[in-house]
Amino acid sequence: MTDAPFELRSVTLHNGVELPTVAFGCAFGDWVGATEFQGFLPEQAWRALSLALDAGYRAFDGAHAYGTEGILGDLLGQRFASGELQREDVFVTTKLAHPAAPPHINISHLRTWDADKVPDIAQRLRDDLMRSLDDLRLGYVDLLLMHWPGPFANTDAAFARRARQTIWETFAELYEKGAARAVGVSNFTVGHLRQLLEDVPGLRPMVNQVEVHPYCRAPELEAFCREQEIAVTAYAPFASGAFGLLQDPTLVSLAKAHGVSVGQLVLRWHLQRGRTVLPKSSNETRMRQNRDLFGVSLSEEELQTIDALGAGETRRSCPDPAAVL
Numbered sequence: 001m002t003d004a005p006f007e008l009r010s011v012t013l014h015n016g017v018e019l020p021t022v023a024f025g026c027a028f029g030d031w032v033g034a035t036e037f038q039g040f041l042p043e044q045a046w047r048a049l050s051l052a053l054d055a056g057y058r059a060f061d062g063a064h065a066y067g068t069e070g071i072l073g074d075l076l077g078q079r080f081a082s083g084e085l086q087r088e089d090v091f092v093t094t095k096l097a098h099p100a101a102p103p104h105i106n107i108s109h110l111r112t113w114d115a116d117k118v119p120d121i122a123q124r125l126r127d128d129l130m131r132s133l134d135d136l137r138l139g140y141v142d143l144l145l146m147h148w149p150g151p152f153a154n155t156d157a158a159f160a161r162r163a164r165q166t167i168w169e170t171f172a173e174l175y176e177k178g179a180a181r182a183v184g185v186s187n188f189t190v191g192h193l194r195q196l197l198e199d200v201p202g203l204r205p206m207v208n209q210v211e212v213h214p215y216c217r218a219p220e221l222e223a224f225c226r227e228q229e230i231a232v233t234a235y236a237p238f239a240s241g242a243f244g245l246l247q248d249p250t251l252v253s254l255a256k257a258h259g260v261s262v263g264q265l266v267l268r269w270h271l272q273r274g275r276t277v278l279p280k281s282s283n284e285t286r287m288r289q290n291r292d293l294f295g296v297s298l299s300e301e302e303l304q305t306i307d308a309l310g311a312g313e314t315r316r317s318c319p320d321p322a323a324v325l
């Protein structure tokens with residue numbers, strides 16, 4: 001493929017920071033139910049992240065909860081030591097405030113918590129960010145996100161709203177002292193965003209990272225984010241490989257017509273619709289493909305054909321954020 005139109009390589013956030021459009025997803029494991037083990041498997045990150053760095057990825061989407069930040073930190077450290085990379089060459093995202101997982105999912109209780117179970121939310125966030133930075137061996141992250149708007153099983157809407165306000169005010173403090181170059185949210189609906197904008201008018205989120213793929217669309221949320229200059233990042237851009245998305249006959253035929261893989265077609269659709277993406281792969285060929293998106297261009301009609309695949313029942317690989325009060 002030929003070289004990229006520059007404007008698709010990064011998105012300028014409303015504080016001027018450049019957000020790379022393609023970042024490597026650093027969550028490993030299975031939470032979709034495809035295998036018997038349900039939970040994170042950070043050990044898979046050693047080889048995948050090493051290959052991703054070799055393949056040219058310089059942006060990494062991590063989270064305190066994933067357990068992979070120490071691995072990324074070690075691999076980056078080796079490249080800093082050899083002089084191959086400098087801090088400014090990489091864009092590292094972390095997320096804090098992941099709620100406790102349902103009991104059948106094996107995710108560390110040390111890295112996840114419910115806002116109604118911690119005595120001091122602000123202090124917990126400061127401690128978690130310092131633990132993430134220690135693991136990453138970095139002095140700051142490029143992007144800090146609130147992982148979820150609240151605990152999955154909470155029934156107290158007023159408490160959840162106050163907790164989000166406290167979390168966001170603490171993020172403002174961390175941003176102001178330079179521990180994060182940009183701050184945002186994840187899994188926020190229009191309702192969550194409206195409340196936050198009202199409760200903390202001084203700091204507008206720069207990013208909202210949400211599940212979007214051809215079987216899970218959020219046009220109203222995206223329109224609202226655009227209005228508020230909040231960049232939208234599509235997580236699980238391939239639906240975590242579930243629901244037969246990558247075998248969808250419409251996508252297969254469009255990919256064939258353009259001489260690209262279905263993965264590339266889907267990522268290109270995301271980019272042309274104005275989203276940044278976080279593809280994850282453990283396979284060297286596919287991870288290289290997932291960065292090679294800039295020589296193909298889809299027509300508006302083709303984009304609409306892919307949009308229409310999401311017109312039926314929404315299929316999600318993660319819980320529905322609308323159920324989080």
Ligand SMILES: NC(=O)c1ccc[n+]([C@@H]2O[C@H](COP(=O)([O-])OP(=O)(O)OC[C@H]3O[C@@H](n4cnc5c(N)ncnc54)[C@H](OP(=O)(O)O)[C@@H]3O)[C@@H](O)[C@H]2O)c1
Nearest residue numbers: 025026027061235236237238239240241263279280281282
């Ligand atoms: N904010 C949140 O709450 C949240 C939630 C979920 C995920 N995320 C972020 O989003 C990232 C990506 O999501 P995800 O890990 O769930 O899954 P994903 O990127 O949607 O899908 C990964 C699956 O797609 C396959 N794949 C990758 N590239 C492919 C290609 N070009 N062609 C065909 N198959 C391909 C992979 O298989 P192979 O490995 O065999 O290639 C793997 O099975 C995560 O790692 C994480 O950083 C955030």
